[in-house]
Structures are given as C-alpha cells and as structure tokens.
Amino acid sequence: MSKLYLYFIAIQRIVCLILFFCSIANQTQAQSLYEIVFEVGNISYKGFLVYFNEEEAYMRIGYYDNKKYNVVEVKYKSIIEKSGDYNTFVMIGSNPTYITKVDRGVTYNPDHFIWVWNDKYQHNEPYVTDDPHFHEDNITLAKSYREITIKDLTESYLRQFFGSGEEQYKSLLRMGTVVSGSTTATQANTNQNTNNGTNTNTQSNTTNATLHLVLAINTEIPDIGRSCSVDQKSMETEFKEISKAIGMPFKKYVVVGEEFTKANLEKTLANLKVGSNDVVIFYYSGHGFRWSDQTDSYPQLDMRYSEYTKLSANTSLSLSAVYHAITGKNARLNLIMGDCCNSDIGRNQFTNSSFMVSRSFQGAEVEKLKKLFLQSNGNLMFSGSSPGEYAWCNINGGFFTLSFLQALKEEIGFMRNESPSWERIVQNTKKNTQYKINNCDGCQRQTPISYMTINQK
Incomplete structure (x- = not known):
C-alpha cells in the first residue's frame, strides 16, 4: 500500500x-x-x-x-x-x-x-x-x-436515486424503453469493406435525403498510419449507424492506401453527385502543413502515402479547396473536417500519452439525430489545429477526432435535455481537444478552428 x-x-x-x-x-x-x-x-x-x-x-x-x-x-x-x-x-x-x-x-x-x-x-x-x-x-x-x-x-x-418528477429520472426511463431491444447509432459493430475510390450504398426509403461520407485517410504513412486507421473506422461506423438510425441512404467514398493521392481525391470530389436535400461529410486524417507564405488559416492536406515522394503543390490540397468543391455542389448540409497539423511543413505528432475516450454514450435519441442531420442546413469547415500548431494523436486516434465524436455523442444522448446544436458540438470539440492537450505529457498547444454557417429548425 x-x-x-x-x-x-x-x-x-x-x-x-x-x-x-x-x-x-x-x-x-x-x-x-x-x-x-x-x-x-x-x-x-x-x-x-x-x-x-x-x-x-x-x-x-x-x-x-x-x-x-x-x-x-x-x-x-x-x-x-x-x-x-x-x-x-x-x-x-x-x-x-x-x-x-x-x-x-x-x-x-x-x-x-x-x-x-x-x-x-x-x-x-x-x-x-x-x-x-x-x-x-x-x-x-x-x-x-x-x-x-x-x-x-x-x-x-x-x-433509489431520483424523484419521479426529475428530468434525469424521465430521461433514464425513456432510455430504458427506447433503447431496449433496438439498435441505435454507433451501438452496432458493423463490418465494412474499404473500397479505394469507390462507394458502398445502404438503401432506405424513409427519407429523400442521402448521407455521403468522403474519407481521405493516410493509412500507409509509417509514423501515424495506425492512428489514422483507427480514425477511419471510428468515423465510418459512426456515420453509417447514424444514417441507419434516421433512415437515410448512405454512400461512402474512400481514398486510402496507395490510392491516397491528390489526383484520386480530386476525382472523387468531382464525381460526387448530390441532391439538394443531401448531407455531405468530408473527413481527412493524415499529415498537414502550411506554406511559409500562406495566408489561408486552414491547413494543406499532405496527399502522399510515401515519405519519399516530394512534397509540392502536386501532392497537396488545401482544406479550403475541398470546402469550396463540396459546398459548390449545393447539398443541404456540408461538414468538412481535417484532423492534421497546421504548422510550417509540419507533421502530425504522435504521443504515448493516452486518453479516456468519452464514456458518455448510452444510446442515441433518434429525434435529436434528425434535428442535426435532417433539420439543419448550411456548412461547417473544421480544422483540428490553428496556424502554427501540430495535431496530436496516439494509438487510439487523433485527439481532435476523439473529441468530435465525444461532443457529438453528448448532444444525441438521452441525458441531455437541451435541443441538439451544431454550435455546441463545435465548441465542445474545441474544449475537449484542449483539455486533452493540456494534460498530455509533452504535447504542445492545439486549438481547433472552425467556420460555420449552419441553421437549425
């Protein structure tokens, strides 16, 4: 003792x-x-x-x-x-x-x-x-x-713990009634095929809105590839299960492995066909950087799967360019996210410090998911780091990605009585990321930045 x-x-x-x-x-x-x-x-x-x-x-x-x-x-x-x-x-x-x-x-x-x-x-x-x-x-x-x-x-x-008139008591009873015997978002362990440059569909006739998930994941790079692979699985599972829970058809587009190139990503974005009521989610996990004379606050995405490939304008693409390419297709809701460094010719930083991922998920309330994904319109560009900063990760994934999923789960859980809000998800993602960084052995400052024009009914 x-x-x-x-x-x-x-x-x-x-x-x-x-x-x-x-x-x-x-x-x-x-x-x-x-x-x-x-x-x-x-x-x-x-x-x-x-x-x-x-x-x-x-x-x-x-x-x-x-x-x-x-x-x-x-x-x-x-x-x-x-x-x-x-x-x-x-x-x-x-x-x-x-x-x-x-x-x-x-x-x-x-x-x-x-x-x-x-x-x-x-x-x-x-x-x-x-x-x-x-x-x-x-x-x-x-x-x-x-x-x-x-x-x-x-x-x-x-x-034993709550009065019958308390909101917590009512939420917990509702959780037991709604979740028991059903599968809600992120509860199922879904086996998914990763098809380079292709898409997979999940059919549903519940709504005329389709959820498109575009993933650009640097799984081959030696230093952070393992962490990026964890990010990929987490995001795929999350959004596929969300689409199932609210009855949205699901389409997935993946750029990984040796197909992880600027040309393939641009081709995937150019071929993306969306309707006016659709939702498009773009997520990047890999190295990021900024040019020494860059004025854009958002990072460049390093589209090289090998460290021996020269870094140039031909092997990189800005997150802002992805944002404009996707929002130009006029889908109802667009979320563009990048978990990567934003430093001068930097590298995502790997640490052995490991955090406890949020334990806040007990099941999603479908009505809250509908408010976020069916009753919202506009755009979000979200970077895991500010200019001059690294993005940190470990074997459990990127800190920004973990924090985003944590914030999302908090919003859709039964124990939250407020109406779900994308603004609160963004702010809690930033807060959760900074707390992880501040308590990480050897980690330096990481402050996510965002640009959002989302309206909710």
Whole structure:
C-alpha cells in the first residue's frame, strides 16, 4: 500500500482534472452509467454514476443513517496518471447537495474513488475515501463496481436515486424503453469493406435525403498510419449507424492506401453527385502543413502515402479547396473536417500519452439525430489545429477526432435535455481537444478552428 499512499498524497495538488484514456477502458461507445457500492465509517452507500465528459460527471448516492434514507448528489472530475509502476485513475468529488430533505446543519463529505493497476496488480473495484487528505487509514476497497445495463433502468431501481418528477429520472426511463431491444447509432459493430475510390450504398426509403461520407485517410504513412486507421473506422461506423438510425441512404467514398493521392481525391470530389436535400461529410486524417507564405488559416492536406515522394503543390490540397468543391455542389448540409497539423511543413505528432475516450454514450435519441442531420442546413469547415500548431494523436486516434465524436455523442444522448446544436458540438470539440492537450505529457498547444454557417429548425 505504500506506493499507493504516496500517490494519494501527491494528488492533493490537483486543481484542474481531466479524464484520460486508460488501457482498461478504450471504447468510444462504452456505457456512461455505473453503480458503485461502498462503505465509509460503517455506513453502506450505493452510488449511481452518470459520466458525460472530462469535466462533467455526477453521482447520486443513497444510504441509510439512523434508519432514515438519504440521497445526495456529488459532482466529479477525474484524472489518470502513472506513478512509479502503477497506473492510477482518480475521480475527485465536490459540491455535495442533498436531494432528500435533511436536518439543518447536516453535511456530507464527498467521496473520492481511485482505481490502481499495473501488469501484476488490478482490482475491478476502486478504492474509496471521504478524506480530502487521503490518509492511508481512511482508504477502503469498494464492495462492488459495475456498468449499469439498460435492463436495470426500471422505476424501482431508479427511485433509489431520483424523484419521479426529475428530468434525469424521465430521461433514464425513456432510455430504458427506447433503447431496449433496438439498435441505435454507433451501438452496432458493423463490418465494412474499404473500397479505394469507390462507394458502398445502404438503401432506405424513409427519407429523400442521402448521407455521403468522403474519407481521405493516410493509412500507409509509417509514423501515424495506425492512428489514422483507427480514425477511419471510428468515423465510418459512426456515420453509417447514424444514417441507419434516421433512415437515410448512405454512400461512402474512400481514398486510402496507395490510392491516397491528390489526383484520386480530386476525382472523387468531382464525381460526387448530390441532391439538394443531401448531407455531405468530408473527413481527412493524415499529415498537414502550411506554406511559409500562406495566408489561408486552414491547413494543406499532405496527399502522399510515401515519405519519399516530394512534397509540392502536386501532392497537396488545401482544406479550403475541398470546402469550396463540396459546398459548390449545393447539398443541404456540408461538414468538412481535417484532423492534421497546421504548422510550417509540419507533421502530425504522435504521443504515448493516452486518453479516456468519452464514456458518455448510452444510446442515441433518434429525434435529436434528425434535428442535426435532417433539420439543419448550411456548412461547417473544421480544422483540428490553428496556424502554427501540430495535431496530436496516439494509438487510439487523433485527439481532435476523439473529441468530435465525444461532443457529438453528448448532444444525441438521452441525458441531455437541451435541443441538439451544431454550435455546441463545435465548441465542445474545441474544449475537449484542449483539455486533452493540456494534460498530455509533452504535447504542445492545439486549438481547433472552425467556420460555420449552419441553421437549425
């Protein structure tokens, strides 16, 4: 316990916390709801944890005290770090608020949860303490820790933590009713063929709008190819499942491998046939740069699959040129995104620091997806980095891409009561990217930039 104790003392200095991606939790569609049963001071507690993003999580905690049942809500922020031989994931509680009525002057010390593991040592259950100084004598192992399933979301289970009139309660009940027995966006594991320069179709007669997904992915480049491949799979799965959920025909166009050239990308864009009610999504993952005399704020896309090919105007294409080529086709909604560097003849930077991808997805509300993809019109150009900056990635994908998917999932989830907004997705993507960068060992500044003219009904 001595090594663990030293780490607990060290984390007292933490002020700004971020949820990182650890080896035991690495899926973008991991569930957001968890149950933790623990004891502190001879009192048994049951916690219902709702996780949204790096800075936003809360736990409803129910317990009996002198035969009176109490429920308190505690806010959480989190961090994962390596201390010596140990990896440590910490959730720090704050701002406890009683949901049930209590006597005047009654207070609650927020609980803190710590998962510790290495190659030889791992508990599924976290350690827990309500001691803000993390003294070793006050730290115990939780009784149990598990993901909450859709089947758990019954009235009797939820009433342990929520009042029947609360919006969270209604959302959770609706989640159990709508998601149970159905497949929603990004929940299915879909096997997809990658056809260079070709498209695949998914037919549907639900709407006359088609979703076109154009992917330009540098999978062959040695340094970041693996990360780019992860990005490709994530984006393909996300948008194909979204199209299925809202009944949109789906067409995919992929430029990868040794077909990853400027000529092939330009040909793919030129041959793109879209209708006035269609949605076009362009996504690039690879190296990016800017010319020394460039005035355009958006990056150049490096369209070389080999480092031995000369970098020139013949082997690169600006994100702005892609934007104009696509928006000129007059589809209803156009999203043009590039996860790449925006520095002088730069390279995407790879780091071994790994984050926790958002665990905010428990299922999508179809009506929210329809508002975003069927009831919106306009254009978005979104770059993962500002002029002079690198774009960072790891084996789990690009930080910008991970952050975009995280922000999207937050908007379409059951636990968000606001009407979904592309503006909020953009702002949360920027915020999530910067938090990852600020807490990445050795990473430099990365600030996504955007130009948006999207209107929503």
